Amino acid sequence: MSNKKILVVDDEHNIADLLMVVLTGAGYTVRAAYNGVEGLREVQSFQPNLVILDVNMPQLDGWGVLSSIRATEATRKLPVLMCTQRDLISDVERAEMLGASGYIAKPFEIDRVLHKVQQMLSAPA
Template identity: 40%
Template structure:
């Protein structure tokens, strides 16, 4: 069964390019264009990983990450912040919110795919460990 990845960004070009890249690698892709949609899609689809922009309407990436981490049902979903914001302040805030990884745009597709693979592998190991 294909892993589900929720791509959240208010820039349609980013959503499109990331979606095409992920689908080509066999992932199931769900999309959202703002924080409110991200929350709704997370509840409805239970993604295996979330790629999250910071600067968005209706709930920025920081508030979505805080929301994800506040619920037992969503707290273990890996969150990859993919954003144009490269300030130390934003990176520090993402760490404090327990984002799983932080990448800046523009990104190299191979680096994004590698990070996604790593995050999904760690999630799988944690899940196997908690079932043992």
């Protein structure tokens, strides 16, 4: 894979680590941020091609980060993968409404994550 950059934003260190290992193993360059504010900062400095964003985070949650990303001109079209709660339809709807490029429910299977990431990165801009 061309060296695509992925930013993982999740306050759960274990999940962030897991994703990092898996995605790095798949050939991407990965960074992690552990809260929303830090995540936004990394979007600016790391300039990833894809953001995997968890919903439940302290200080600034996933929705806030998403809205912020979408509000900024530079990142309006940045692909964002939301990690939503499995059974919460409202989460799904919200993800769509706020402009997430896709969503995946927690707990997720690694295969699906990789698949989705690939899909989103190869999608036309």
